[in-house]
Amino acid sequence: MSRAFVNYWLGWLLFLAGLGLAVSGFVRWFVLPGQGRGGGGRAEEAVFVFARHTWTDIHQWLAVIFSVLVVVHIILHWSWVVAMSRRFFGQR
Template identity: 35%
Template sequence: MDKNRYMYFVGALLYVNLTALVILGLLLKFVIPTGARAIGSPPSFLGLSRHGWADLHGTLGILFIVLTVAHLLLNWNWVVQSSKRYFQDKWVKALLVLSAVWVPIIFVGWIVSR
């Protein structure tokens, strides 16, 4: 398979995965019941408990990260060329600063959400 087919496949999977993440997140927030409906029976939605849906949401989130990394690797030449165009000689420094800023923001967001 050539690179364009891989890019299309990864892009399509990213779209489907992100759509599923958003829909599942909205279902978890607004539709799937919380708490016990009856003593001894966990609340469920379409046969899965809230924890089952949350596990699926987490798995889709991990898959999204893997697909995003694959997408970035497949498009790395474009990232470098665009960075060179916008930042001229300082393109490497610009990418490093972006990474140095973005990674701690994600980490802090993860810590706060716990």
Template identity: 40%
Template sequence: MDKNRWLYLTGALLYVDFTALVILGLLLKFAIPTGPRAGGSPPSFLGVTRHSWADIHGTLGILFVALVVIHIALNWTWVVNSSKRYFQDKWAQALLILSAVWVPVLFVGWIASRF
């Protein structure tokens, strides 16, 4: 398969995955019940427990990150050329600073999600 087909496939999968993440996140927040129900059975939605929906949501999130990495790798030439255009001689430092800032943001988000 050529690069354009890979880009199309990756973009389509990113769209479907992100849409599923948003819908499932909204369902988890607003529609799927929390806490135990009468008789001690776990809360469920469409016959699937809330815990299982959260597992699916987490798996979709991991898939999304993997697809983003693939998408960036497929577009790396564009990233470098755009960085050179905007930052001239300091393009490599700009990408390094962006990475150095973005990784702690992700880490803080991960820590915050644990509480």
């Protein structure tokens, strides 16, 4: 597996996880507002494709996946981060 192959697919996964976070976050925010789990004491939970708490679960797990991918992305580009920091802060 080449480095370019890993970076390419990691980039796609980061994009898709970010898109999923935005979609699930905005659905939860604008389409199904209100309390989180349990529907705020209401007998039935609001539904848009999935129940509100399922959107929250999707959002939370995508946040975990996204955070792991960001850490892997930074590790894979660490030498670039170090080189650019040295250039900007003038160390050799």
